[in-house]
Amino acid sequence: MASSARVDLDGNPIKPITICMIGAGGFIGSHLCEKLMSETPHKVLALDVYNDKIKHLLEPENAHPWSDRIQFHRLNIKQDSRLEGLIKMADLTINLAAICTPADYNTRPLDTIYSNFIDALPVVKYCSENNKRLIHFSTCEVYGKTIGSYLPKDSPLRQDPAYYVLKEDESPCIFGSIEKQRWSYACAKQLIERLIYAEGAENGLEFTIVRPFNWIGPRMDFIPGIDGPSEGVPRVLACFSNNLLRREPLKLVDGGQSQRTFVYIKDAIEAVMLMIENPARANGHIFNVGNPNNEVTVRQLGEMMTEVYVKVSGEPKLETPTIDVSSQEFYGVGYDDSDKRIPDMTIINKQLGWNPKTSLWDLLESTLTYQHRTYAEADCNMESKQSSESSKKKEGSENESSYSVGAIAAGAAAGIGLLAWGLSALVSSAGSESERKKKTMKAPGKDDIIQREEFERDPKGYFRDLRKN
Numbered sequence: 497m498a499s500s501a502r503v504d505l506d507g508n509p510i511k512p513i514t515i516c517m518i519g520a521g522g523f524i525g526s527h528l529c530e531k532l533m534s535e536t537p538h539k540v541l542a543l544d545v546y547n548d549k550i551k552h553l554l555e556p557e558n559a560h561p562w563s564d565r566i567q568f569h570r571l572n573i574k575q576d577s578r579l580e581g582l583i584k585m586a587d588l589t590i591n592l593a594a595i596c597t598p599a600d601y602n603t604r605p606l607d608t609i610y611s612n613f614i615d616a617l618p619v620v621k622y623c624s625e626n627n628k629r630l631i632h633f634s635t636c637e638v639y640g641k642t643i644g645s646y647l648p649k650d651s652p653l654r655q656d657p658a659y660y661v662l663k664e665d666e667s668p669c670i671f672g673s674i675e676k677q678r679w680s681y682a683c684a685k686q687l688i689e690r691l692i693y694a695e696g697a698e699n700g701l702e703f704t705i706v707r708p709f710n711w712i713g714p715r716m717d718f719i720p721g722i723d724g725p726s727e728g729v730p731r732v733l734a735c736f737s738n739n740l741l742r743r744e745p746l747k748l749v750d751g752g753q754s755q756r757t758f759v760y761i762k763d764a765i766e767a768v769m770l771m772i773e774n775p776a777r778a779n780g781h782i783f784n785v786g787n788p789n790n791e792v793t794v795r796q797l798g799e800m801m802t803e804v805y806v807k808v809s810g811e812p813k814l815e816t817p818t819i820d821v822s823s824q825e826f827y828g829v830g831y832d833d834s835d836k837r838i839p840d841m842t843i844i845n846k847q848l849g850w851n852p853k854t855s856l857w858d859l860l861e862s863t864l865t866y867q868h869r870t871y872a873e874a875d876c877n878m879e880s881k882q883s884s885e886s887s888k889k890k891e892g893s894e895n896e897s898s899y900s901v902g903a904i905a906a907g908a909a910a911g912i913g914l915l916a917w918g919l920s921a922l923v924s925s926a927g928s929e930s931e932r933k934k935k936t937m938k939a940p941g942k943d944d945i946i947q948r949e950e951f952e953r954d955p956k957g958y959f960r961d962l963r964k965n
């Protein structure tokens with residue numbers, strides 16, 4: 497639905513542009529591509545190592561009206577001479593490429609630092625040298641821990657927002673010691689932010705830096721053993737979804753006391769669209785993008801996801817819905833955590849007039865409906881167990897329509913994933929309690945160990961290569 501009458505926030509007509517999107521095949525990239533294709537006339541050069549999550553936008557047999565506006569280039573920005581040419585062909589580059597799952601920060605710190613700093617260097621350089629605008633994805637993790645977390649536990653100052661609200665132009669970046677390798681990611685992101693800022697100051701690079709605060713929604717990460725490696729540890733939304741789908745207790749790391757604010761991916765994508773289409777208001781700025789009204793402890797998140805999942809799946813709650821695990825046991829040595837993340841919204845409000853809309857309950861309902869349908873269906877595909885009753889229930893869901901195309905693609909991928917991994921661990925919504933109990937993970941065999949070694953060399957790549965074959 498590309499309209500020629502579209503105007504920016506200042507009432508000027510928006511000219512169609514070409515965007516070089518690096519990391520377009522990931523969670524945020526897939527939603528951004530979807531939005532750009534369905535609602536704007538812009539062109540996208542989509543760069544990634546993988547394209548599973550945007551396949552539904554690329555397949556010519558779907559004869560989309562946007563087929564000539566999106567082009568996928570399979571490349572690794574670490575080593576590809578095509579990168580500069582593609583940046584030159586575009587008006588704007590958006591860099592999303594990164595290793596950004598906390599389980600990797602302390603276990604693969606070198607890959608994490610290279611991915612988030614070294615690999616981003618040529619992107620910044622080519623944009624600067626060719627006078628191309630850059631929107632770079634950083635993270636809320638650059639703030640690290642709050643000042644308040646260093647106060648005595650009973651200090652009344654801990655309740656004062658000045659000690660915990662995170663402001664782009666004022667808050668310090670507070671990381672743990674070097675042996676707490678968790679901070680390898682935040683530190684690399686901070687340094688690339690400083691480099692981009694300096695390119696702006698010294699060489700006139702037109703840039704915008706985005707600091708996402710826990711954006712969540714459909715297609716985030718993977719379900720271990722289904723469309724990702726069994727030993728992989730995704731971000732919390734996918735970890736808890738996995739537990740719910742398997743009818744296992746949710747694991748609360750160090751008691752689930754850390755606090756997060758979660759924003760719905762669709763709300764957050766609106767903010768990115770405003771940045772893309774209002775360069776005069778976005779250039780030179782760093783933007784927090786989050787929802788300060790959706791704050792919960794991780795324990796509360798787990799409890800809410802459990803309630804929502806009961807509603808969307810029709811399955812009863814477990815007797816023991818959560819269990820506590822230590823961070824050392826869950827993530828290994830060197831893990832540390834951000835205590836609390838509330839974004840200050842002054843700058844994004846003033847520059848772009850953006851506000852998040854969706855409540856945590858609503859976004860979880862829509863996301864878990866997607867997870868349940870996508871992955872329960874994957875299980876049914878393999879075991880041919882889908883009951884007509886559960887099909888009817890799925891067809892009736894209002895939330896599904898907006899994700900129908902992506903869900904079908906993801907569902908198919910999940911089905912292939914199940915076959916590839918030889919696991920039947922997921923609980924079908926159609927299965928009886930006794931059937932559920934039978935469907936447990938098999939113990940790792942020789943093949944699993946070889947798979948694990950390959951996975952450890954390149955966790956995301958391993959599974960996805962397997963799917964390609």
Ligand SMILES: NC(=O)c1ccc[n+]([C@@H]2O[C@H](COP(=O)([O-])OP(=O)(O)OC[C@H]3O[C@@H](n4cnc5c(N)ncnc54)[C@H](O)[C@@H]3O)[C@@H](O)[C@H]2O)c1
Pocket residue numbers: 518519520521522523524525543544545546571572573574591592593594595596611615633634635636637707708709710711712717
């Ligand atoms: N999702 C969030 O809430 C969140 C929060 C903070 C920061 N971020 C940042 O936003 C960006 C996107 O995050 P996401 O959640 O979509 O992650 P994601 O892992 O789903 O997407 C990243 C994509 O980049 C690709 N990629 C990685 N290295 C590459 C390389 N060398 N060459 C080509 N492609 C490569 C991956 O294949 C993947 O598809 C990241 O920079 C991340 O640090 C996201």
Ligand SMILES: O=c1ccn([C@@H]2O[C@H](COP(=O)(O)OP(=O)(O)O[C@H]3OC[C@](O)(CO)[C@H]3O)[C@@H](O)[C@H]2O)c(=O)[nH]1
Pocket residue numbers: 596597598635636637681708709710730731732733735736747748749750752754756794833834
């Ligand atoms: O099974 C689990 C998994 C995680 N936790 C705890 O949940 C908190 C949030 O974890 P997660 O979503 O994995 O990641 P973070 O919020 O810590 O970090 C991300 O924030 C932004 C980004 O930059 C990119 O998305 C990334 O670094 C945390 O406290 C875990 O310990 C759990 O209890 N159980």
